[in-house]
Amino acid sequence: MTSTGAYLVVGLGNPGPTYAFTRHNVGFWAVDDLADRHGTTFSLNSKQRAEVAQVTLPAAPGVDAVKLVLAKPTTFMNNSGQAVGAICQFYKIPPEQVIAVHDELDLDPGRLRVKFGGGDNGHNGLKSMRSHLGTGDFHRIRVGIGRPPGRQPAADYVLNKLSPKASDEMRVDAAVAGDAVEFLVRNGLTATQNRFNS
Template identity: 45%
Template structure:
């Protein structure tokens, strides 16, 4: 298994969205960038905020969630990063707050950011780090729910999940996805 070369945190740009559940991918990449001492800086060519550490790229698309694939495809194609070397970190309505799932490929679960990435890359074979945010219970409430800040107790669970992902980072960075899955999938919520 090869190490990831591109970590993409999904979210929406701007202060109006900064604390929204939909931005949990941004929260993770912000924390990882701090840990790696690699500031995320605007990079127009890649339509996002970008950091580089050796062969590893961090990306926060600034295209808004529904067009995330534009930024991902631009950077991946320019640096010839393979699908299996890409890890997309995103919110997941189907998992309770604080839950984590790591997998390669699969569907998009109705997540518009994933849909656009799949369309622009022409594949679904990239890795996903799914961070659970819970579901509002009614389909009609989903948009309103993901574009709001989590309740305090949910925020604590999300922060804990991000901390657990950072603890698993050495395994992810080494491309040991099986060991990372064993560590991340432990029931802690």
């Protein structure tokens, strides 16, 4: 399979208004931010089971233009890999040029980590991606949401609607994740980790 040179940036989340303002959907917020800043919109692609948009980061001194395929799976989180696999096949994007943006319980809000490969850490979206790609060797941008307070189950915590204040804060975190995506495709993993990992 010959790569097109494009990167797939998949925001992990759940479709529909019920989940729109939850911590689990920070990946959707990040790709929405990327689409907004480049003046593009998403279109539903039923065959790929996702809303998809394309942007091109313009060439800069010493840096080639980079094509990004942005995706929000219309499957639920647990089946995100169905969309990722279909999009990668259509655009001929290898796993190492896939970037998943997702919520991370083990990082406090306001913190972000960029990594390549590794385990799923109980995240069902990542588990589904690994299953459909046949490997875990893809990039992850982990956006911290922190652990639930008290004895609240993690599933309730990630799916509860955010307060206006928490929502505003998460929009900022999503925008930083978008910055990290752009930096990663232009400058590589190590430079991105040095700049964004907190």
